[in-house]
Each structure stands twice: as C-alpha cells, then as structure tokens.
Amino acid sequence: MKIDHFLIFRSSTIKEALKLIEKASRGLLILVNKDNIFERTITDGDLRRFILTGVSLSSTLENLPSKKSIIVPLNISISEVLEIMNKHYIEHLPQLDSKGKVVNIFFRKDIDNKILLSVPHIGEMEQDFVKTAFDTNWIAPIGPNVDEFEKELASEISVNYAAALSSGTAAIHLGLCILGVKKNDIVFCSTLTFAASAFPILYLGAEPVFIDSDEHTWNMCPKSLLKAFEKFKLIKKLPKAVIVVNLYGQTPDYDAIIEICNYYNVPILEDAAESLGSFYKDRPTGSIGKIGCLSFNGNKIITTSGGGMLVSNDKKIVDKAKFLSTQARENFSYYEHKEIGYNYRMSNILAGVGRGQLKVLKDRVNNRRQVFQNYKDSLSDIDEINFMPEPSWSRSNRWLSVLTLDKNSKFSLEKLFDILKEKCIEARPIWKPMHLQPIFKKSKFFSSAQTPISNKLFETGICLPSSSNLQLNQQNFIINVIRNFFNKK
Numbered sequence: 001m002k003i004d005h006f007l008i009f010r011s012s013t014i015k016e017a018l019k020l021i022e023k024a025s026r027g028l029l030i031l032v033n034k035d036n037i038f039e040r041t042i043t044d045g046d047l048r049r050f051i052l053t054g055v056s057l058s059s060t061l062e063n064l065p066s067k068k069s070i071i072v073p074l075n076i077s078i079s080e081v082l083e084i085m086n087k088h089y090i091e092h093l094p095q096l097d098s099k100g101k102v103v104n105i106f107f108r109k110d111i112d113n114k115i116l117l118s119v120p121h122i123g124e125m126e127q128d129f130v131k132t133a134f135d136t137n138w139i140a141p142i143g144p145n146v147d148e149f150e151k152e153l154a155s156e157i158s159v160n161y162a163a164a165l166s167s168g169t170a171a172i173h174l175g176l177c178i179l180g181v182k183k184n185d186i187v188f189c190s191t192l193t194f195a196a197s198a199f200p201i202l203y204l205g206a207e208p209v210f211i212d213s214d215e216h217t218w219n220m221c222p223k224s225l226l227k228a229f230e231k232f233k234l235i236k237k238l239p240k241a242v243i244v245v246n247l248y249g250q251t252p253d254y255d256a257i258i259e260i261c262n263y264y265n266v267p268i269l270e271d272a273a274e275s276l277g278s279f280y281k282d283r284p285t286g287s288i289g290k291i292g293c294l295s296f297n298g299n300k301i302i303t304t305s306g307g308g309m310l311v312s313n314d315k316k317i318v319d320k321a322k323f324l325s326t327q328a329r330e331n332f333s334y335y336e337h338k339e340i341g342y343n344y345r346m347s348n349i350l351a352g353v354g355r356g357q358l359k360v361l362k363d364r365v366n367n368r369r370q371v372f373q374n375y376k377d378s379l380s381d382i383d384e385i386n387f388m389p390e391p392s393w394s395r396s397n398r399w400l401s402v403l404t405l406d407k408n409s410k411f412s413l414e415k416l417f418d419i420l421k422e423k424c425i426e427a428r429p430i431w432k433p434m435h436l437q438p439i440f441k442k443s444k445f446f447s448s449a450q451t452p453i454s455n456k457l458f459e460t461g462i463c464l465p466s467s468s469n470l471q472l473n474q475q476n477f478i479i480n481v482i483r484n485f486f487n488k489k
C-alpha cells in the first residue's frame with residue numbers, strides 16, 4: 001500500500017478528492033498539510049455530506065470542517081489496533097510517526113482474520129421468514145413464526161409440545177417453576193456446565209447440589225448421582241428436580257440416570273442448550289427429560305441471535321410455560337393475576353430466524369462433526385492429547401471440539417493458549433465446574449472419584465474453534481499451529 005495514494009490537501013478540489021478516493025478504492029483519504037503532517041481522515045460519507053452543503057465540485061477542501069480522527073502511534077500490536085477499532089466502531093486507523101506523518105493505514109479487512117470459537121452460520125431462508133413478519137406486521141412476541149417454529153422444532157426432536165422463549169436460561173427458570181421448585185428446596189445439577197444451567201436455581205431461592213462428571217462421557221456421573229440421592233434420602237429431603245446437562249453436545253448415560261431418578265421419583269430437567277441435533281441411542285436430545293430446554297444464543301449450533309425453547313410431551317407443562325412467560329395473565333376480560341409471571345416469550349421476528357436455521361440444522365451438525373473429525377485425524381499422532389470421547393450409544397452434534405492435555409506432559413496448556421492467541425485463534429478452557437465457582441462456594445458437591453473428574457477436565461481441557469462455517473484452510477492453519485507447538489512436522 002502506497003500512502004501517497006491516500007493523501008490529499010486543503011488546496012485540492014472536491015473533484016480531485018472524488019477521483020482519488022475512487023482510485024484508492026478503500027473509501028478513505030487522508031487530509032495532510034503541506035508538510036505532509038496528518039490533519040484528519042476523509043471518508044466517502046464525509047465527501048458526500050460536504051457536497052450536500054452546496055459547494056461545487058471545483059471548489060477546494062479549504063472549508064471542509066476539521067474533525068478529530070482516531071490515530072495510532074508506531075509500536076502498536078495488531079491486536080491493540082483491532083481493540084481500538086472495535087471500541088470506536090471504525091474500519092480504518094492511520095498510523096503516525098512521532099512527527100505526525102502518516103506511515104501506514106490499518107484497514108480492518110486486512111487484519112481481522114481472527115478465528116473465533118463458535119459463530120452464527122446463517123442459511124438461505126431466514127431473511128424470507130423475517131421479511132414475512134415485517135410485511136404482515138407481526139412484530140411482537142406472538143405470531144405465525146412463533147407458532148410454526150414451535151411445531152417444526154417439536155417435530156424435529158420428536159416431542160409433542162414446545163414453547164418458544166427469550167433464552168435458554170428463561171426455559172430452565174420456567175422449567176424449574178413448573179416442577180414446583182421453591183425457596184429452600186434442593187435441586188441436583190451437573191457441575192461441569194455453563195453457569196446458566198444453575199443460576200435459575202438461585203432465582204427461586206432454592207439450593208443447588210452439584211454432581212461430578214463421569215470420565216467416559218464428561219457428563220453427570222450416575223454413581224455420584226446415586227451417592228447424592230442416598231445422602232439426601234437419609235435426611236428425608238429429596239431434590240425437586242435433577243438438571244442433567246448434555247455437555248458440548250454429548251449426553252450422559254441416560255439409562256443409568258433415568259433409573260436412579262425414577263427410583264426416587266424425581267423428574268429430570270434436560271439442559272439441551274448445547275446439544276440440539278444430538279442423540280442418545282435413537283432418542284433426540286431435548287426429548288429425554290420430563291422437560292427439555294434449548295438455547296438459540298449466537299454461539300449455539302443454530303441461533304435466533306438470542307432465544308430458547310421449553311419442550312415436553314406433557315401438554316400441561318408447555319401450556320403452563322406459555323402462561324408464565326406472558327405475565328401469568330388469567331383468562332379474564334380484564335387483567336387478572338394469581339401467580340408471578342415473566343416476560344419471556346420469543347419475538348415473532350426472531351422465530352423467523354429460527355425457522356430458517358432449523359432447516360439447516362442437519363448440515364450444521366454434519367459440518368461440526370467434520371471439523372471435529374479433521375482435528376482428531378490430523379492430531380492423532382500427538383500422544384499427549386485426548387479428544388472428548390463419544391460412547392457407542394451417543395451421536396454428539398460436536399457443538400465444540402474439545403481435547404485434553406495429559407497432566408504429566410512436558411508441554412504446558414497455558415503456553416498452548418498463548419500461542420493460539422498470538423495467532424489470532426480463539427480457544428477457551430473447558431467450563432469451570434460450578435462447585436469451584438465463588439458464587440456456589442456454599443453448595444454441596446458429590447463425586448465418586450478421589451479427585452473429581454470435572455476438576456481434572458477443567459485443568460487440562462481446551463475448546464478449539466468449531467464453527468460450522470470454519471473453512472478447511474482455517475482448520476488446517478489451526479492444526480499446523482498445534483502440530484508445531486508439539487514439535488510435530
């Protein structure tokens with residue numbers, strides 16, 4: 001990039017400026033004084049607005065107002081440049097030397113090649129459903145897209161009924177309300193999960209009790225669950241519900257867990273926020289618990305930008321969710337309320353996005369599974385790492401590709417995170433278990449292992465970029481960075 005191609009002076013005419021900005025073809029010029037010292041940036045829009053004040057094309061830039069432009073000094077890293085761009089919502093940044101001369105212009109397009117963990121992947125139908133919502137003025141948390149999205153999703157995962165909500169967290173909250181969780185009640189919950197699985201227990205003033213993971217599934221360990229039930233049976237205080245999470249798209253061994261919960265007659269609330277499109281044996285996830293909760297947050301396998309769904313085969317449960325999510329309004333001509341209600345319904349516009357996304361769910365699952373398989377195949381000769389297992393009865397959507405580093409390996413996980421970060425590759429640790437979180441420090445925790453499995457997974461685990469639109473060259477770039485780190489050719 002030749003800086004000269006962007007420089008323009010107060011004495012230049014508007015016509016010259018227009019020609020130059022066209023030629024430079026990046027929508028940007030830099031106004032400098034006769035000593036080439038930076039004065040301000042000029043965008044296409046700045047020129048347009050200036051012309052609209054009534055000046056002629058042959059007049060000079062003498063009267064163009066001055067503007068405080070954001071600039072960066074020498075010795076700045078690319079990631080700092082990106083941070084400043086993000087903070088100020090700008091696409092370009094001139095870089096000046098100590099005298100004020102422009103030495104470089106950063107354009108976001110050239111430097112923002114960060115590979116993120118999990119990003120939205122929009123299909124071809126979403127905009128049509130949203131457009132119909134606009135055309136028919138269904139701009140509300142009610143409407144045809146909401147009804148259809150519920151029906152289509154219920155059929156996709158073989159449940160009878162569904163209530164579209166504003167988030168997965170809202171679905172878990174209402175699910176617990178409907179299962180009768182009240183102040184001082186006990187709720188069991190998988191410890192290895194995102195905090196949103198457990199926060200709704202606190203919303204209700206109830207007490208979470210966390211259950212460790214099983215090493216073969218990374219999900220709720222049946223032995224630990226049994227241990228917790230036996231303990232609470234002794235003090236005659238059984239939980240009102242068991243929140244079972246399908247971590248990163250994978251299920252626990254549900255046969256074992258269901259047997260225990262049935263024995264104690266306690267319902268399962270299935271947190272399937274991460275596992276839409278996954279299966280336990282031939283059962284789609286979300287359909288396994290008495291209540292299933294789904295999320296359509298921006299980072300999930302399909303998204304409505306933000307949203308969730310509560311599903312069940314029990315019509316009463318789903319009707320109740322619809323009732324509570326619309327302020328618990330009784331069926332009277334006036335506004336009558338007997339219970340606490342919430343404003344948790346999904347918007348008809350967002351449900352349109354969801355209907356489009358649902359059409360490509362199977363492709364998204366296949367893509368994510370391919371991403372996982374590519375990592376696994378390409379890194380299988382590195383002895384120190386192990387991928388998240390998939391038991392024979394499970395078909396995970398591989399929402400995230402996760403691996404662990406052997407504890408006594410000579411390589412450090414922290415260094416791997418550093419190197420990935422340096423290469424603009426976003427990687428994350430595995431969820432920090434709930435029983436280790438400050439907010440839950442008073443909560444009880446049950447494990448059947450000497451050192452909790454979830455602690456080990458947290459200490460050794462790493463989630464790699466897993467988006468369904470992650471390009472093959474990006475995957476191979478990540479793979480090469482990792483292979484290099486482990487000194488593999």
Ligand SMILES: *Cc1c(COP(=O)(O)O)cnc(C)c1O
Pocket residue numbers: 166167168169170193194196197245271273274294295296297306307308
């Ligand atoms: C994302 C997520 C949630 C919450 O869903 P939101 O739609 O973001 O409220 C709950 N549980 C788990 C396991 C999640 O990953």
